[in-house]
Amino acid sequence: MSLIIWATGALLLCVAGYAFVRLVRSRNMQYWLPSYSVWKCSRLFGRRVLRRHVYFCFADHYEPYGGGADRARARERVRQWSEQYPRVASRHRDSFGNHPKHTFFYPAEEYDAELLDQIGKLCQMNLGDVEIHLHHDNDTAEGLHRQISHYAATLHKRHGLLRKDPVTGKVIYCFIHGNWALDNSSPDGSLCGVDNEIGVLVETGCYADMTMPSAPSATQTRKINSIYFSRGRPGQRKSHNTGRDVRVGSWGGTDELLLIQGPLTLNWKEAKSGVVPRIESAELSFDAPPTPHRVRLWADCGICVKGAEEHVFIKVHTHGATEKSMQMLFAEDGFERLWSELERQYRSDDGSTLRYVTAWEMYSKIRELALRQ
DSSP, X not given: OHHHHHHHHHHHHHHHHHHHHHHHHHTTXXXXXXXXXXXXXXXXXXXXXXXXXXXXXXXXXXXXXXXXXXXXXXXHHHHHHHHHHHHHHTTOOOTTSOOOOEEEEEEGGGOOHHHHHHHHHHHHTTSEEXXXXXXXXXXXXXXXXXXXXXXXXXXXXXXXXXXXXXTTOOEEEEEEEGGGOGGGOSTTSOSOOOTTHHHHHHHTTEEEXXXXXXXXXXXXXXXXXXXXEEEOOTTOSOGGGSOEEOBTTBOOOTTEEEEEOOOOEEEEEEEETTTEEEEEOOEEBTTBOOOHHHHHHHHHTOOOOBTOTXXXXXXXXXXTTSHHHHHHHTSIIIIIHHHHHHHHHHOOSSSOEEEEOOHHHHHHHHHHHHTOO
């Protein structure tokens, strides 16, 4: 009898192990699960730091022409945003009296002067900012350099967007890679094509990248829940798989790119069928609206400058120009719930603060902390 029990237990263990491996591979978790396990242990057993200041950035992969939309449909999408966003945002404020701000990462390949001027009006109202987004495939370093440089110059000269480095006078920008394939990180080499893309971004004035996390995509990096510097390497892909954490008293070199990651963790409370945990990658969509628990998880990831752990940086993302996304964002369970929960959980009278920031403002705070003596 004992032999039967032992054999049955061994069989069940093998079946469970096989199912676990299938689950991991089906969601590409093998790229980041080991790092997650180490990170989770450090959070459970490491020194706890009181969270005092939360900086919240909404990075939107904003694609008015997404899904094959024609010009009329793209214009209607932006018109609805321009009308609805100020109305909803006006009902919310952070600890410093600022309304929520939205960073529009507008794709270079969807350039439309009229739409960018319309979005620019929201920026003039201090409700957002525009940065650079790009989908490309089978590209070259020379082609990427040319396209990014031209697009950045156009945004600045034609639309008064982006900004110039006060020292070099170069137009600078924040970047999100379309389809997540930063630094040619797709396993099959598709959706980019440029090895050492990070080096090209640095050369063209990129002050930070906000592409990650990309899970469950196979482009997801081993490094998670971090603010770090990575250096591009000629002939090498996915250089941002590792990097050097930003710390108080230490800033990056001129050939390094700052990567500001959003939260990546497992959501057991909202597990599918109560068993399979959801991958929490801070993406807001029609199928993944904000919840109080998700808002709490983002801050619990503790993304920070090392040595200044009381300052927590939360970057979430969406594809906000589609009709389904707008249906969620402008309904009660979208922006209203998101901002209400952020303000309820992180804006208090005990000295804790919530600050709504653009990508540029988040970068500026990170740099200020890193350069602190």
